[in-house]
Amino acid sequence: MKNQTSEQLAWKIRRHGIEMTHLSGGSHIGAIMSVADIIAVLYADVLKYDPQNTKSEKRDRFILSKGHAGAAIYAALAECGFFDVEELKTHYANGSRLSGHVSHHLPGVDFSTGSLGHGLSAGAGMAYAIKKDGKKERVFVVLGDGECDEGSVWEAVLFANHFRLNNLIAIVDHNHMQSMDFQENTIEIEDFAAKWKAFGWNVIEINGNSHEELKSAFEKTEIIREKEPHKPTVIIANTIKGYGVSFMRNDILWHYRFPHDGWEYDCAVNELHEHKPEGVEDVYTPKGIQNPVMPTEQDDINNDHTFTATWKPSYQEKMRRVEAPAGSGEREHRI
Ligand SMILES: Cc1ncc(C[n+]2csc(CCOP(=O)(O)OP(=O)(O)O)c2C)c(N)n1
Numbered sequence: 001m002k003n004q005t006s007e008q009l010a011w012k013i014r015r016h017g018i019e020m021t022h023l024s025g026g027s028h029i030g031a032i033m034s035v036a037d038i039i040a041v042l043y044a045d046v047l048k049y050d051p052q053n054t055k056s057e058k059r060d061r062f063i064l065s066k067g068h069a070g071a072a073i074y075a076a077l078a079e080c081g082f083f084d085v086e087e088l089k090t091h092y093a094n095g096s097r098l099s100g101h102v103s104h105h106l107p108g109v110d111f112s113t114g115s116l117g118h119g120l121s122a123g124a125g126m127a128y129a130i131k132k133d134g135k136k137e138r139v140f141v142v143l144g145d146g147e148c149d150e151g152s153v154w155e156a157v158l159f160a161n162h163f164r165l166n167n168l169i170a171i172v173d174h175n176h177m178q179s180m181d182f183q184e185n186t187i188e189i190e191d192f193a194a195k196w197k198a199f200g201w202n203v204i205e206i207n208g209n210s211h212e213e214l215k216s217a218f219e220k221t222e223i224i225r226e227k228e229p230h231k232p233t234v235i236i237a238n239t240i241k242g243y244g245v246s247f248m249r250n251d252i253l254w255h256y257r258f259p260h261d262g263w264e265y266d267c268a269v270n271e272l273h274e275h276k277p278e279g280v281e282d283v284y285t286p287k288g289i290q291n292p293v294m295p296t297e298q299d300d301i302n303n304d305h306t307f308t309a310t311w312k313p314s315y316q317e318k319m320r321r322v323e324a325p326a327g328s329g330e331r332e333h334r335i
């Protein structure tokens with residue numbers, strides 16, 4: 001339903017994400033928290049859709065290409081009226097429509113994802129067909145930055161430029177992390193914006209956890225489409241993996257770990273409650289956790305598991321991280 005603000009929807013996506021991964025023991029909570037604001041702004045303010053008529057020709061198309069963050073799109077679709085919110089509890093269960101990675105068996109999903117590197121190609125094909133039919137609908141594809149290591153992404157980037165797909169908008173969730181490490185220690189991708197520009201795309205770079213910047217970027221894509229009518233657009237959305245829960249931020253542990261019973265779940269829920277927007281109801285723990293288990297000295301809270309080998313000083317400016325431990329950050333030699 002569109003009678004909710006993007007801030008309210010983002011909060012609900014994060015709260016469902018914590019619950020769904022907690023209940024199922026499923027992974028990727030860091031990726032869900034990172035992309036929540038992008039998806040919320042799209043579904044609250046940008047996309048044209050009708051939950052009662054999910055195959056309407058007049059709908060904008062949306063693909064979550066980083067399909068491992070499936071819980072985020074499931075939560076958004078449920079909160080926007082595509083199916084019952086109660087069904088979210090079946091995420092990852094045998095027989096559930098809400099498989100770990102995104103399934104097109106669900107109303108509102110046009111393309112199954114999870115094997116990274118395919119969403120932009122599918123989206124480019126959709127945009128090509130829509131344009132060929134002389135229609136106005138747009139195609140939005142959200143990719144991970146690690147996903148952009150895949151060669152198939154750049155094939156789609158070439159294709160979209162060649163066919164002047166100005167109805168295609170890619171959004172990269174640029175959290176500078178992938179599954180095991182920071183991106184720069186896996187496959188270096190900077191100067192990322194320059195690469196997209198060289199392939200013929202319009203590039204908008206923003207803070208992807210700011211709703212204001214996201215909204216203005218989406219408005220800008222419409223203006224650009226008129227000014228530069230032959231180019232696709234990419235929004236490079238600089239985000240923080242794990243955004244919303246302090247001990248998940250920029251800690252690669254939370255790519256695969258789920259919030260376990262005890263302080264991990266209790267503190268995650270209560271941290272979210274500290275920033276709950278007016279008018280939002282928490283359907284699981286309406287008042288937060290009353291007597292939360294707190295971490296002890298032995299618990300690993302606030303230990304950035306990625307720091308030891310992977311700190312890179314240039315992140316500091318962009319991501320406003322805490323200071324690097326002495327001696328880290330050298331990476332002249334890769335082998
Ligand atoms: C083709 C393919 N290879 C490997 C994986 C395993 N995998 C799942 S998530 C992930 C990291 C993705 O990083 P990124 O795209 O940056 O997404 P983030 O979680 O940071 O949002 C990997 C390698 C996969 N899903 N698909």
Ligand SMILES: [Mg+2]
Nearest residue numbers: 145146177178
């Ligand atoms: Mg990433």
